[in-house]
Amino acid sequence: xxxxxxxxxxxxxxxxxxxxxxxxxxxxxxxxxxxxxxxxxxxxxxxxxxxxxxxxxxxxxxxxxxxxxxxxxxxxxxxxxxxxxxxxxxxxxxxxxxxxxxxxxxxxxxxxxxxxxxxxxxxxxxxxxxxxxxxxxxxxxxxxxxxxxxxxxxxxxxxxxxxxxxxxxxxxxxxxxxxxxxxxxxxxxxxxxxxxxxxxxxxxxxxxxxxxxxxxxxxxxxxxxxxxx
Ligand code: SF4
Numbered sequence: 001x002x003x004x005x006x007x008x009x010x011x012x013x014x015x016x017x018x019x020x021x022x023x024x025x026x027x028x029x030x031x032x033x034x035x036x037x038x039x040x041x042x043x044x045x046x047x048x049x050x051x052x053x054x055x056x057x058x059x060x061x062x063x064x065x066x067x068x069x070x071x072x073x074x075x076x077x078x079x080x081x082x083x084x085x086x087x088x089x090x091x092x093x094x095x096x097x098x099x100x101x102x103x104x105x106x107x108x109x110x111x112x113x114x115x116x117x118x119x120x121x122x123x124x125x126x127x128x129x130x131x132x133x134x135x136x137x138x139x140x141x142x143x144x145x146x147x148x149x150x151x152x153x154x155x156x157x158x159x160x161x162x163x164x165x166x167x168x169x170x171x172x173x174x175x176x177x178x179x180x181x182x183x184x185x186x187x188x189x190x191x192x193x194x195x196x197x198x199x200x201x202x203x204x205x206x207x208x209x210x211x212x213x214x215x216x217x218x219x220x221x222x223x224x225x226x227x228x229x
Pocket of ligand 1: 048050051054055056057058090116
């Protein structure tokens with residue numbers, strides 16, 4: 001065990017000596033969810049067992065650098081931010097991710113986790129806001145949805161549908177009704193960037209009086225696609 005003094009608290013936290021494979025750490029504006037626009041440190045972990053048709057982070061499937069949690073924390077601390085998002089790839093594909101999430105919460109950060117919805121989230125620290133995808137038929141990975149994950153969500157988590165077309169949109173409404181998702185947590189509808197016209201999706205949401213938050217990825221509007229944003 002190593003001891004560190006976190007930046008925001010006058011307490012010692014024990015940091016297990018485990019290694020995570022990290023694709024990138026960067027500081028940007030949160031591009032999605034109810035935290036959109038907030039300055040946030042992103043930690044992108046390497047690896048994902050899925051292959052969604054529209055994946056915009058294929059570069060995170062492989063490579064990266066082995067980093068200790070202490071090193072990751074030190075880099076995050078350098079940005080002096082309150083918000084941290086752990087993303088991927090699929091971050092939960094590395095079991096050590098659970099330790100990183102817990103330590104970040106104990107250190108005093110406001111932490112969110114972006115996950116595909118295909119892996120078990122039951123062990124994620126309760127203080128973490130889980131942003132959980134529901135994979136649609138258009139993604140090509142609909143069979144990977146782990147529906148049991150819905151049992152581990154609360155009102156400070158968010159469910160996200162990334163929609164390829166109108167068939168995905170109708171399917172998402174069907175799933176919302178089937179699983180009573182509106183009672184679980186806020187729901188996000190996102191158009192696939194460059195594939196589904198956001199204005200068209202907005203028209204459908206208003207037409208159908210859906211209780212969802214439609215979102216466009218802010219970082220792509222600002223900077224387009226690419227690593228580090
Ligand atoms: S789950 Fe995310 S990272 Fe993995 S293939 Fe799908 S979009 Fe890409």
